[in-house]
Amino acid sequence: MDVPKPLLRGAVWLGHLLILGGASAGATLALRVLIGGTGTLYLTLPRLFPFAQMSLSVDGLSAFFLLVVTLVTAAAALYGPSYLGAHAKAPLVQTFALGVFVACMAGVCCAGDGLTFLLAWEGMTLASYVLVVSDTRSDENTRAGLLYLVMAHAGTAALLVVFLTLAERGHGFDFDALRTAAHSLQGPTRTALFMLALVGFGAKAGVVPLHVWLPKAHPAAPSHASALMSGVMLKVALYGIFRFGFDILAPTDGPVPASWGWTVLVLGTVSAVIGVLLALQQHDLKRLLAFHSVENVGIILIGAGLAMLLTRGRGAEPLATLALAASLLHTLNHAAFKGLLFLGAGSVISRTGVRNMEELGGLARRMPWTTWLFLLGAVAISALPPLNGFVSEWMTFQALLLGVGKLGGASGLLAGVAASMLALTGGLAAACFAKAFGVTFLGRPRSIHAEQATESPAPMIAGMLLLGGACVALGLVPGYAMRLLDGPTQELLGGLGPSAVVSARGPLVLSGTAATSGLAATSISVTAVATLLALLAAVAWALRGWPRRAPRRLAPTWTCGMLPSSRFDYTATAFAKPLRLIFAAVYRPRRAIAKETGPSPYVIRRLGYTGEVVDLAETVLYTRLKRWVTATAQGIRAYSTGRIHGYIAFVLVTLVVALLFFART
Amino acid sequence: MSVDLATRLIDVLGALLLFSTLLILAAGQLFRAIYAVAVQSVFLAIAGAVLGAATGNPDLWIIAGITIVVKAVLLPWLLIWVVRRIQIPREIESVIPINATLGLAAGIVVLAFRLNASLGPVRQAITGNALPVGIAVILLGVLVMASRRKALVQMVGLFAMENGIFFTAMAVSQGMPLIIEVGVILDVVLGALVMGILVLRVRSSVDTDIADLESLRG
Numbered sequence: 001m002d003v004p005k006p007l008l009r010g011a012v013w014l015g016h017l018l019i020l021g022g023a024s025a026g027a028t029l030a031l032r033v034l035i036g037g038t039g040t041l042y043l044t045l046p047r048l049f050p051f052a053q054m055s056l057s058v059d060g061l062s063a064f065f066l067l068v069v070t071l072v073t074a075a076a077a078l079y080g081p082s083y084l085g086a087h088a089k090a091p092l093v094q095t096f097a098l099g100v101f102v103a104c105m106a107g108v109c110c111a112g113d114g115l116t117f118l119l120a121w122e123g124m125t126l127a128s129y130v131l132v133v134s135d136t137r138s139d140e141n142t143r144a145g146l147l148y149l150v151m152a153h154a155g156t157a158a159l160l161v162v163f164l165t166l167a168e169r170g171h172g173f174d175f176d177a178l179r180t181a182a183h184s185l186q187g188p189t190r191t192a193l194f195m196l197a198l199v200g201f202g203a204k205a206g207v208v209p210l211h212v213w214l215p216k217a218h219p220a221a222p223s224h225a226s227a228l229m230s231g232v233m234l235k236v237a238l239y240g241i242f243r244f245g246f247d248i249l250a251p252t253d254g255p256v257p258a259s260w261g262w263t264v265l266v267l268g269t270v271s272a273v274i275g276v277l278l279a280l281q282q283h284d285l286k287r288l289l290a291f292h293s294v295e296n297v298g299i300i301l302i303g304a305g306l307a308m309l310l311t312r313g314r315g316a317e318p319l320a321t322l323a324l325a326a327s328l329l330h331t332l333n334h335a336a337f338k339g340l341l342f343l344g345a346g347s348v349i350s351r352t353g354v355r356n357m358e359e360l361g362g363l364a365r366r367m368p369w370t371t372w373l374f375l376l377g378a379v380a381i382s383a384l385p386p387l388n389g390f391v392s393e394w395m396t397f398q399a400l401l402l403g404v405g406k407l408g409g410a411s412g413l414l415a416g417v418a419a420s421m422l423a424l425t426g427g428l429a430a431a432c433f434a435k436a437f438g439v440t441f442l443g444r445p446r447s448i449h450a451e452q453a454t455e456s457p458a459p460m461i462a463g464m465l466l467l468g469g470a471c472v473a474l475g476l477v478p479g480y481a482m483r484l485l486d487g488p489t490q491e492l493l494g495g496l497g498p499s500a501v502v503s504a505r506g507p508l509v510l511s512g513t514a515a516t517s518g519l520a521a522t523s524i525s526v527t528a529v530a531t532l533l534a535l536l537a538a539v540a541w542a543l544r545g546w547p548r549r550a551p552r553r554l555a556p557t558w559t560c561g562m563l564p565s566s567r568f569d570y571t572a573t574a575f576a577k578p579l580r581l582i583f584a585a586v587y588r589p590r591r592a593i594a595k596e597t598g599p600s601p602y603v604i605r606r607l608g609y610t611g612e613v614v615d616l617a618e619t620v621l622y623t624r625l626k627r628w629v630t631a632t633a634q635g636i637r638a639y640s641t642g643r644i645h646g647y648i649a650f651v652l653v654t655l656v657v658a659l660l661f662f663a664r665t
Numbered sequence: 666m667s668v669d670l671a672t673r674l675i676d677v678l679g680a681l682l683l684f685s686t687l688l689i690l691a692a693g694q695l696f697r698a699i700y701a702v703a704v705q706s707v708f709l710a711i712a713g714a715v716l717g718a719a720t721g722n723p724d725l726w727i728i729a730g731i732t733i734v735v736k737a738v739l740l741p742w743l744l745i746w747v748v749r750r751i752q753i754p755r756e757i758e759s760v761i762p763i764n765a766t767l768g769l770a771a772g773i774v775v776l777a778f779r780l781n782a783s784l785g786p787v788r789q790a791i792t793g794n795a796l797p798v799g800i801a802v803i804l805l806g807v808l809v810m811a812s813r814r815k816a817l818v819q820m821v822g823l824f825a826m827e828n829g830i831f832f833t834a835m836a837v838s839q840g841m842p843l844i845i846e847v848g849v850i851l852d853v854v855l856g857a858l859v860m861g862i863l864v865l866r867v868r869s870s871v872d873t874d875i876a877d878l879e880s881l882r883g
Contacts, residue, residue, distance in 0.1 A: 644819065645760050649811040655804060656776065663780045 008091065013081045015095035019102055020077035026106055027070040033063035034484045042112065049115065052173040057112030060487025061247070065109040065239040067484070068332050071470060072231045072339040073102050076224035079343050079463030082456070083224055083350055090134050097134070098225060101127035105228075105236050113174035114163040121159070125152040125204075128233060131225040132217045144216035151213040155203030158196045162244070165193060175248060182249050190249060191257055197244045198263065204237035207301065208271040209617035211294045215278075218293070219286030219355070223346020224463070226286060230293040231339035235331050238300055245308060246324075246492035261309035262414065268301030269418045274617075276428045277586055280435070280579055281613045283572045284355050285345045288436055289338065292381060295425060296334040302418050303327025303396045306403055309411050311493055318501045319399060319406055325485045325498035326395035332481070333388040333474055337380035340467035344374035347456040347464070348440065352449040357436065357572050362445035366453045371441045373464045378437045380471045382430035386530030388474035391481075394524070395502070397422055428579070435575045444566035476527055573611065580613065587613035671719035675836075678712040679798035682832060683774065686805045686825055690770050691763060695748055695755045695817065699741050702824045706736035709828045716835055724843040725835075732831070735850055740824060740857050744817060747861045751868045758814040766812050770805055777801035799833030802826070820860050827853050 032038050045054040058066065080098065084091040104127060107120030129152075133145040167173050170181030182190065199210070206214035218229050245264070250256050275295030282288035303326045310320035347370040348363060349355055364371045380387035383394070400419035404412045445451040455461075474481055479499070486497035556564050580589050591611035598605050685705035692698040710732040717725030748755070759766065777800040806826025810819045827849070834841045841849075 644816075645811045645813065648807060648819075652804065652807040652811050655807065656773070659776070659780055659800070 009081070009085055012084055012091045012095050015092075015099060016077045016080045019080075019099050020074055022103070022106075023070040023073040023077060026066055027074070029058065030063040030067040030070065033058055034060060034067065034487050045116070052113065052115045054116045055112035055174060056107075056110045056116065057175065058110050060491045061239070061242060062109050064328060064332075064484060064488045065235060066106060068235050068335045069102070069105050069109060069232050071332075072228055072335050072467070075339055075343065075463040075466040076228050077463075078466065079227075079346070079460050080222075080224045082459045083222060083346055088135070088222065089137070094131060094134055094222060094225070097127045097130040098228075101131065101225070101228065105232060108236050109239055113172075114167055114178060115173045118156070118159065118163060121156065124233065124236065125149070125156070128217075128221070128225070128229055131221040131229075133220070135220060135222050135225075140216075141220045144213070144220050148213045148217035151203050151210065155200040155210075158200035158203075159240075162193050162197045162200065166248075178248050183252060185249075187257065190251070191259055194245060194249050194257075194260055195263070197249065198241060198267075201237045201240040201244075202267065205234045205241070205297050206271075206294045207267050207297060208274045208294060209621055211271070211275070212615065212618050212622055214294060215282075215287050215290040218290040219284065223286070223342055223349060226290075226346070227339040227342035230290055230342055231335040234293055234297055235335055238297065238304075238331060241301075241304065242328075242488075242492065245304065246311075256308045256311055258309065258411065261305050261307075262411070263305070264301050264308055265305030265414060265418055268298045268303075268305050269421045271295065271298030271301065272425045273298070273421050274586075276425050276432060277579075277583055278613075278615055280428060280432045280576050281587065283357050285348065285357050285360075285436065285440065286342065286355060288357075288432070289341050289345060292341075292429065292432070293334075293338060295429065296330070296338065296381075299393060299396060299422065299425065300327050300330050300334070302422060303330060303399065306396075306399055306415060306418070307493070309407060309415070310403060317493070318496055319402055320493055321489050321496055321498055321501050322395065323399040323403070324489050324493060325482065325502065326392050326399055328485050328488060329474075329478070329481060330389075330392035330396065332484075333380070333392045333471075336467050336470040336474060337377045337387075337389055340373060340377040340464055340471060341381065343460070343464045343467065344370055344377060347460055348374075348453075350460075351453045351456055352447075354447060354449045357440045359447040360440045360445070360450045361443045361566060361569060362441075362450055363453055364441045366445075366450075367441075367455045369455055369461045370464070373461075373468050374441065375437060376468050376471060378433035380475070382433050383426045384430070386475050386526045386533060388471050388478070391475060391478045391526060393422070393426060431579065435572055439570065439572045439575065443569040446566045446569070476530055478526060586616060588616070588619075589613045668719060671715055674715045675712060676794055678708050678715065679795050679832070681708045682712070682802060682828070683798055686802050686829075687767070687770060689809055689821060689825055690766055690805060693757055693763065695757055695815070696745065698757065698818055698821045699744050699748075702821050702828075703737050703741040705825060705828055706732055706741075709831060710737060712832065713835065724846075727843060728831075728846050731847065731850055735854060736824065736828070740854065743857055743861060744820065747864060748817060751865060753815075757818055759812055760814055761812045766808065769808060769812075773804045773808065774801045777804065795832060795836030799829050799836050802829030802832060805829070816860060816864055820857060823856065824853065 029041070033041060040057060040059040042058075043056040045056065048054060076098075080095070084094060088094055100123060104120045104123035108117060108124060111117035111120055129145055129149055132148060133141055135141070163173075163178075166178040166181045168181075169184070170177035170179075172178075182193075185193070203210040218226050221229060241264075245256070245260060272295050275291050275293070275298055279288050279291035279295060282291055303323050307320045307324035307327065310317055310323060347367065348360065351367060352360060352363075354360055376387070380389040383389045397419060400415050400422065403415040404419070406412075407415055445453075479502075482497075482499040482502050486499050490497050559568060580587055589611060590613075591609065594606075594608035594610075595604055596606040596608075597603060682705060685701050685708060688701040689698050689705070692701060710729045713725050713729035713732060717723070717729060761769070777797040780797065780800065803826050806822050806824075806829055809822030809825060811822075813819060813822065830849075831846070834846075
């Protein structure tokens with residue numbers, strides 16, 4: 001491209017500022033619907049197609065997800081120009097694709113009819129595909145993009161079946177017509193449609209075992225686009241699951257079928273555990289974060305599945321409200337901290353050019369802002385108080401434990417298993433981020449790139465600060481977040497809003513004041529915990545200057561007489577080794593040590609180590625599927641002779657057979 | 666023209682149409698096949714004119730005229746011109762021997778008439794037996810295309826099939842709307858032109874027969 005440099009930079013900035021403006025407008029709109037109580041906003045779009053009227057409709061659920069979209073979008077728009085300016089190959093294309101991507105995600109959330117929904121959905125897929133393949137052009141990225149496109153379109157095919165079935169019965173595409181069509185459905189048909197929708201949205205949300213594209217495609221995009229894909233696009237897919245599972249397809253009278261809740265809960269639990277286990281063994285910073293998205297989608301689905309099991313049609317079941325509120329809140333929280341972490345990883349990558357954390361290290365001194373903000377995100381995602389990840393995971397946990405007693409029987413048992421798995425997930429996530437943060441930022445630099453790193457420019461820091469602020473705010477005063485959730489949960493479940501179930505007196509998360517709702521949950525005040533932590537930190541800080549008896553002396557660590565080097569530090573592989581051994585059944589780890597010896601076997605010239613773990617879904621399911629497809633294609637190819645009259649003969653035979661078949665009746 | 670006479674005429678013309686199609690299949694020489702398809706087109710045009718007179722539908726007269734001009738004169742002339750131009754052997758090389766092809770053709774004709782029994786409801790007053798004839802001609806046209814090696818003969822098969830489709834349309838609904846018929850004829854002309862150009866071009870630039878292109882498969 002021959003555009004002069006300053007002009008190019010100006011255009012990129014302009015594009016991102018436009019996106020920022022759009023995001024602010026969208027956030028204002030969403031907050032007006034959620035808090036202002038304007039009711040459902042409805043907008044008819046110009047008639048593009050003769051057979052359907054397109055429209056936008058923003059109710060509570062839409063507005064909540066619109067808020068999720070706009071929050072991360074605003075941060076990404078602040079962050080983007082500097083990031084793209086540093087090393088992008090096609091900044092203009094990427095800026096444009098980013099704009100389309102964001103607009104389409106907002107469009108999916110606000111769609112008022114199936115057609116708008118599907119068009120925006122496709123636009124979202126295509127724009128993000130452009131982002132995936134345009135950043136670095138390597139074979140690996142091209143393959144990742146192709147895999148992404150195939151999986152996304154397979155999912156869309158399933159969705160098309162759902163939409164067309166409903167639209168055909170309801171004689172229209174708008175959601176009201178679809179709802180009416182769903183009312184008259186038989187039980188099995190309804191369940192079949194829901195499962196199809198679950199597959200379609202699940203493929204996009206990265207639910208195990210449909211997640212294989214995610215850790216390949218998400219890291220390939222520019223980092224702020226990765227933040228949007230991981231932090232928001234998955235949520236847009238979850239919006240589809242909420243919209244269909246609780247609203248459009250849900251029966252108006254009576255509970256949601258138990259099979260739905262079971263499926264969603266099991267899928268969620270499996271995704272959470274598998275996601276975090278695989279994340280633990282990744283050494284590529286962005287890939288690790290992408291696997292954590294699988295985990296968090298799992299946690300969100302656990303809440304949603306529990307709410308499905310607990311709900312009893314239109315009516316008050318406070319525990320279902322609690323589960324759904326936890327699930328929705330985690331959606332918002334995950335968007336905030338995952339966005340922050342991806343932006344932080346992008347900051348590291350743009351300053352060092354390295355994604356493998358084994359080659360990083362020692363960045364804490366060189367990039368203090370990024371380090372602290374990444375730490376904030378890491379604490380949040382590890383579900384530690386007083387940040388936002390804790391709040392929603394703790395609510396999910398409470399809902400599960402209370403659900404064990406409430407549900408009883410097999411469902412109760414399942415909830416219990418899910419609770420224990422959630423606990424395991426939380427612990428493993430903390431271990432994983434101890435590794436990611438420690439290996440990347442602490443210790444000594446392990447490569448020249450890490451040694452020469454400097455802090456990122458201010459706009460990038462500003463983008464991260466925005467999301468970091470959101471993490472802290474949502475963590476310290478979750479009571480206000482509960483008010484945001486009133487609209488969506490009451491639309492989906494009816495009954496009391498979460499701000500009535502969960503005490504909303506400012507900072508409190510969950511308390512027994514909801515006696516009316518019959519919930520006897522443990523109460524905890526995040527603000528109190530935060531204050532306690534702050535006090536402890538202050539005490540520690542004060543004690544730091546305590547006079548010591550012996551004079552202080554700075555010296556290198558004793559290393560048995562050798563010169564200490566950065567190679568002595570803990571590596572990511574080493575850190576994850578205990579877990580690799582414990583979960584060997586899942587990982588199927590493989591390692592190869594290549595030894596090159598000199599004249600004597602005791603003189604080792606070179607030592608090479610390669611180790612890898614497998615994704616069971618990939619090896620067990622997808623490799624077999626691929627083999628089967630290839631074999632079938634080879635079989636068909638035998639009939640593809642290349643002779644024209646051969647092909648015409650096929651046509652003739654088909655015609656005759658068709659005539660015989662249809663004339664028989 | 667009385668309906669009874671029209672029905673008998675259509676039956677006779679149908680028989681002639683079928684016979685000319687069998688002539689195409691039996692032809693061992695390129696020119697004979699081309700002449701046979703020209704004759705077939707003439708019969709089709711006459712059938713159109715008879716139906717036009719019987720029903721008083723002026724569109725059918727126009728279609729009959731176009732059929733005479735385009736299918737009976739223009740396209741055969743174009744094919745002959747191409748054959749003269751590229752100087753290929755005039756014999757028809759068949760994938761399946763001609764006798765075997767005729768056996769298959771007999772089977773197809775029987776099948777078409779058997780099917781007619783179950784397609785009863787679409788039977789029309791004027792064009793009683795035309796439907797099975799039309800189906801048979803279509804299938805035989807495809808058979809020509811499937812069993813002959815040369816691209817030009819396959820084009821002849823395409824014309825025969827096209828005629829069969831026209832005849833079927835007349836039998837079932839007394840002709841399609843004029844605009845569609847004209848569009849279909851234009852398609853055929855275009856197809857013939859493209860194929861003619863392709864054959865000539867391939868011949869003059871790489872000196873191979875178009876049938877050798879099959880070795881290009883991936």
